[in-house]
Amino acid sequence: MNRIVQDGDLVEIIGRGNIHHIVKVKSGTEMHTHKGILRADEIIGNPWGSTIRSHNGNTFFVLQPALTDLIKNIPRASQILYPKDIGFILLNLAVGPGKRVIEAGTGSGALTTALAYAVGEAGRVYSYDNRREIQQKAIENLKRVELDSRVEFILKDIAGGFDQKEVDCIFLDVPNAYDYLKQAKDALISGGFFGCLLPTANQVMLLLKEMNIHKFGFIEVCEVLIRYYRTEPDRFRPVDRMIGHTGFLIFGRNLIAEDQNPDWNEQTESNTEI
């Protein structure tokens, strides 16, 4: 990566009060903030990590956009997935360069952004939603961060099945995920990775029953909790409030198994007891 901001780069501008803007700098344009006007031509040519000043003297830092901020700054049409969950999802689904991934629903595109980032130019994200307006907003969000070329947005009710076959993994972020396990199984490579986020315990119980029926195995259910700390070295302590819950994460593998196996569950249980 170039050490100097170029015309056309995606830039994260951070001003006092921790106000973040992620924008594409275009020579000749201006950016209006609560703390004054920034001229693109004063940003271009500076090294990343340096400071610039607005017309009225306020300081801003110019940074390469953080992936976590790309996710958090997404204009929301619906509830978004948090970085705390997304990092763990990517790892557990083994999302990496070249992978083919299905997600449903698209929502605001927070997870879509992270998936597109992780699969790279050689990979492919297939993102399903049946709400035209919400998906349109997500397409704009992905364009804004220049990751839209890696994503195929599909406007469709997934009850009718997915259009792809043998994808490496599928992530469902829909309330009634348990209704679509046959569809997921049909689209997923055998052995492939399945993941799901559900807010309530009731939904998880229904999903677990369906996962057993549809021969998903090596199932794990968990929650990710992040505890932040204050960063003053002389007063080191956790922050006062934390996120108590976003959702339960459920992971499993798409297995091929003889139906008669009487000890299916026991055999494919993940051992999460420490």
Add this chain to the structure above:
Amino acid sequence: MNRIVQDGDLVEIIGRGNIHHIVKVKSGTEMHTHKGILRADEIIGNPWGSTIRSHNGNTFFVLQPALTDLIKNIPRASQILYPKDIGFILLNLAVGPGKRVIEAGTGSGALTTALAYAVGEAGRVYSYDNRREIQQKAIENLKRVELDSRVEFILKDIAGGFDQKEVDCIFLDVPNAYDYLKQAKDALISGGFFGCLLPTANQVMLLLKEMNIHKFGFIEVCEVLIRYYRTEPDRFRPVDRMIGHTGFLIFGRNLIAEDQNPDWNEQTESNTEI
């Protein structure tokens, strides 16, 4: 990815009792387990996710290796990083296809494995350790999972500095990380991502002081806690024991700042209060 196991594939074999083996299947060879002998030629040609039987009739699942299992199954010469931390690290350091990443120390190669996986063929991981034997073991571990071609292992005391310039991010997993911030800054692109794992609060306090001195900003300190649940839908509950602590994670950005700025810290504080 091919739907059928090929000669030479890396395969994860899981038998009853949740016993995992990650091996390369080579036609003509055998694999000896506690539950009997498996012949490679009976594995090759099966679809992923299917079951095979050992010579004495025990069932095993044949799966694409999970990234989390690649990490957890690493033969350990030292304490390893856990998947719970690694997912969050990759996301916060924006490690993705094509990135150039430094890590120190190499240790057993758990994080190295995940970094190599995430940067893909186009990226590069520079992994430092000054303990020859431990690094040699890590090299073997990376070879075993066929990710060694993406990693440059460097046997060197990082007190003498890193050999690279302008890498996208650096992760330090050494007890006295606070002693190497000048070296990190010299190797990191301006604006780049810095991360660190430290087990004790005392170490974090020292690091925070040094990060302020060396103009790392937008600092965040946190812990990742994962709560696993039992997967029986009729008895849904968290598991009895959980991992209480592995380490504190510290993240920051490499800034270029005027030394006179009196409100440096206030300006570059991340707002982690919910």
Add this chain to the structure above:
Amino acid sequence: MNRIVQDGDLVEIIGRGNIHHIVKVKSGTEMHTHKGILRADEIIGNPWGSTIRSHNGNTFFVLQPALTDLIKNIPRASQILYPKDIGFILLNLAVGPGKRVIEAGTGSGALTTALAYAVGEAGRVYSYDNRREIQQKAIENLKRVELDSRVEFILKDIAGGFDQKEVDCIFLDVPNAYDYLKQAKDALISGGFFGCLLPTANQVMLLLKEMNIHKFGFIEVCEVLIRYYRTEPDRFRPVDRMIGHTGFLIFGRNLIAEDQNPDWNEQTESNTEI
């Protein structure tokens, strides 16, 4: 309290390796431990908090028994409640001097011990169990710690109702607590405090439905998590493992309400959102 150990006192003896013994010291007797023999007459007359030596020279501390240790040292016939939950239960049920309290089941007597301690001489604990052998063991446990005079043990299936009326609070530690809410309501003073511990989410859901039907209000459901830290000041950090789950705690008040009230639940919801 006397500063000096008296003949007949209940004493907590702690030897190396954190081995605890809670015993009544009686002049003329001996106590055999893994680290040698202790003579009661060498304990009597020493101040609390001092050390004594066994016949073979090992050091032991002589202490007033801690309430938490009284609870943890109970010989177990069944799963016990942990101090982490008990402290919060006592506070939420407002158990204090002079209160009349019902608990079911008795179990090993861990909660019974804490309740008996907290209600004092003027209070009364009614402890129900229908397993003769288990309750007999609990009676011995309470005798051992000299709190049995405050407890009435009742061997009875609570399906048949409780023998008391208008007690201040009731705590149910039985798997199918949701089956006994009518019985609880009949024994509890109107407005009184109801509490329950249940291991699984499924049980909690059933209980919540029954609590609504039986007009228990101001319901709260929570879990208590304790994070312990290592106590070396130069290596301050959480311990590696923690208890991930014992059970969900459910609290509510016994209300008298007009059946027609259409917004019953909304009206009596506790606001636990921070």
Add this chain to the structure above:
Amino acid sequence: MNRIVQDGDLVEIIGRGNIHHIVKVKSGTEMHTHKGILRADEIIGNPWGSTIRSHNGNTFFVLQPALTDLIKNIPRASQILYPKDIGFILLNLAVGPGKRVIEAGTGSGALTTALAYAVGEAGRVYSYDNRREIQQKAIENLKRVELDSRVEFILKDIAGGFDQKEVDCIFLDVPNAYDYLKQAKDALISGGFFGCLLPTANQVMLLLKEMNIHKFGFIEVCEVLIRYYRTEPDRFRPVDRMIGHTGFLIFGRNLIAEDQNPDWNEQTESNTEI
């Protein structure tokens, strides 16, 4: 306890929106709320747990005051201790009927309230603060909940020592608790229980060093985290936000030990590893 509200009783009135009032009902008086006027004479004579209506038709529940609400409803002159911590403190310090307890500082009187409740008529709480105005406010708070007769408020800088000898336990809720361990030791019975709440890790480290110097042993450091759940049985899930931190709790015992003992710390370490 009487089943019917009497003239002069302390009553908790809860109206829609979870608005709590804890007041003494006196015949002939009125109580003005945001949801209308309540007449004491309409409250008196009703059973606890029943509903009354304000002059303009809003419903209120009439309840025995919950100890947790007595604590939470205290008008605050300073940061208060939370019920989550208080329950665990009472249990670990073995505060019960008849105990003599010192606390410093008084603060708003939240812990004072719980201590006074738990020690009963036969016990005694000695509460120190050197800020006249704050302590005066606490005295009023204790009077309001009719527990002031069990508390001796002392306006004094504890650097000069406590006035009592051989109390059963001491709890310090002052920022520089580590400065007063000699004073604590002088007032505490040998073997007695010491407790402390400190917000930052830095303070805990200083305290741990001083506790070792002053021969406090069997030290435990922990945090109490409470996870609340939403109470709708069909949407069972943790609440979105939780309290991330109030303070670290530190407990220890006042020991008498030979100064030469080279393995003091090892000998008196509590084993909190699970």
